[in-house]
Amino acid sequence: NEALDRAKSFSPTDEPLINNNRCIEWLDESPIDLSSILSLSSKAIDDVKENSHAQSLYISLATILYEEAGKAGSSEAWFNLGHLLWDRSEDDKAKMKAMDVFHKAVDLGDADAMYFVAAQYLSSEEDHEPGYQLLCRAGELNHGPSLHHLALLSLQKGKKDDFRVLLDKAVEADNPDSLFLQGHCYYNENFGHVDAMVSAGAMLYQGGDQRRAFELYQQAGELGSIEGWRNVVSCYATGSGVKKDLAMAKHIANTMLKVDES
Numbered sequence: 101n102e103a104l105d106r107a108k109s110f111s112p113t114d115e116p117l118i119n120n121n122r123c124i125e126w127l128d129e130s131p132i133d134l135s136s137i138l139s140l141s142s143k144a145i146d147d148v149k150e151n152s153h154a155q156s157l158y159i160s161l162a163t164i165l166y167e168e169a170g171k172a173g174s175s176e177a178w179f180n181l182g183h184l185l186w187d188r189s190e191d192d193k194a195k196m197k198a199m200d201v202f203h204k205a206v207d208l209g210d211a212d213a214m215y216f217v218a219a220q221y222l223s224s225e226e227d228h229e230p231g232y233q234l235l236c237r238a239g240e241l242n243h244g245p246s247l248h249h250l251a252l253l254s255l256q257k258g259k260k261d262d263f264r265v266l267l268d269k270a271v272e273a274d275n276p277d278s279l280f281l282q283g284h285c286y287y288n289e290n291f292g293h294v295d296a297m298v299s300a301g302a303m304l305y306q307g308g309d310q311r312r313a314f315e316l317y318q319q320a321g322e323l324g325s326i327e328g329w330r331n332v333v334s335c336y337a338t339g340s341g342v343k344k345d346l347a348m349a350k351h352i353a354n355t356m357l358k359v360d361e362s
Contacts, residue, residue: 326356334349
């Protein structure tokens with residue numbers, strides 16, 4: 101609290117804003133659950149976004165608090181620290197450091213961390229199996245977004261029964277995207293309906309898995325969905341989930357959407 105109060109008038113010539121020795125003594129003596137102070141760091145950062153010097157100080161404070169809380173057993177702290185590092189990373193080395201922190205949260209059973217790490221594996225061009233296994237682990241913990249993603253993967257593979265079961269589980273876990281998609285499927289009276297594939301593709305796209313979104317769009321298009329073909333054209337035109345190919349985008353627009361050449 102003293103550090104936070106002094107931050108408004110702090111200058112580099114003042115004595116250190118945070119006395120690490122005092123913090124360590126407080127950590128040893130305090131009965132307070134460290135996870136209860138995690139929101140303090142985030143709120144402090146939000147309050148000083150326009151003051152770069154103060155923001156840097158608060159980020160340092162947040163890093164210290166998250167790391168100490170993580171070492172004390174808080175998976176939420178490792179997850180928040182991972183995001184803090186990830187959002188500020190400017191190169192692959194920094195992202196790898198952030199991923200190492202996310203894995204600490206995974207090791208403590210944090211389902212949100214499992215889902216985040218899984219999404220990075222699944223969106224890469226490398227082996228997707230580790231990502232799939234993490235999704236399954238998070239799903240076993242009743243993590244709604246992971247169950248939803250697993251449902252979409254089942255739909256993509258044509259496993260309609262698995263899709264329906266996983267979607268039901270995601271809805272039971274109160275995942276809003278799953279509730280929307282389930283309603284869409286019931287509306288069309290078909291859990292393999294092409295419009296459901298387009299909706300699923302859009303959700304994957306928004307979640308960052310553009311390659312799989314493109315595959316679902318294409319599958320929907322091949323089954324007769326005009327909206328699916330529109331999204332395929334957009335993906336080719338922008339290079340989202342597939343190599344950018346303006347000629348292919350124009351060809352599909354001309355042949356499948358009957359767009360005039362001009």
